[in-house]
Amino acid sequence: QVQMQESGPGLVKPSQTLSLTCTVSGGSISSYDYYWSWIRQPAGKRLEWIGRVYTTGSTKYNPSLESRVTISLDTSKNQFSLNLNSVTAADTAVYYCARDHGDDDVSSWFDPWGQGTLVTVSS
């Protein structure tokens, strides 16, 4: 079955860019049936959807983060990536990637998810 695995630096300095990669195994990121999302959870807070990418490269972002986020995909590696620029301590969170069962208009349920990776923003 499809599995997701996040990877990337666990520590990022304030004002720099947070970059994470999600590797998908057991299925193709080039599928026209799914979208690929990033979600985060700061400690003690609720989950927050960041954005998603489709196999065509089209993207949709949470308006609250849109000015700082870029999500892209690399079909040759079956990976998709998250870049979040100008980070502050408020961006410290566990970051998850997930397969999104949505359509062109909106995301839907997320399944499966990766185990998550903690990213701390600190100097």
Next chain:
Amino acid sequence: DIQMTQSPSSLSATVGDRVTITCRASQSISSYLHWYQQKPGTAPKLLIYQASRLQSGVPSRFSGGKSGTDFTLTISGLQPEDFATYFCQQSYNTPTFGQGTKVEIK
């Protein structure tokens, strides 16, 4: 944004109990409501999608319901492996999540 309010934030229960968790949406979201289970250090797991549809492989003791903008997740006959945190998510528009309900052993 659509606000999702879960209750209770935590509960204590015994194996075999019937447990109900509620998620209230701040506006109508039709049946665009999904439930997940999360255990520490592991990936969230989809339990119920579109308010009442049981995800493949999920035990039938889990069920979902809807009444207006109130949604429920019921565990009928709590098992030891069910002690975890549960959260809801709406997909009517930009996805938002409930704050989670921690189910602990009494």
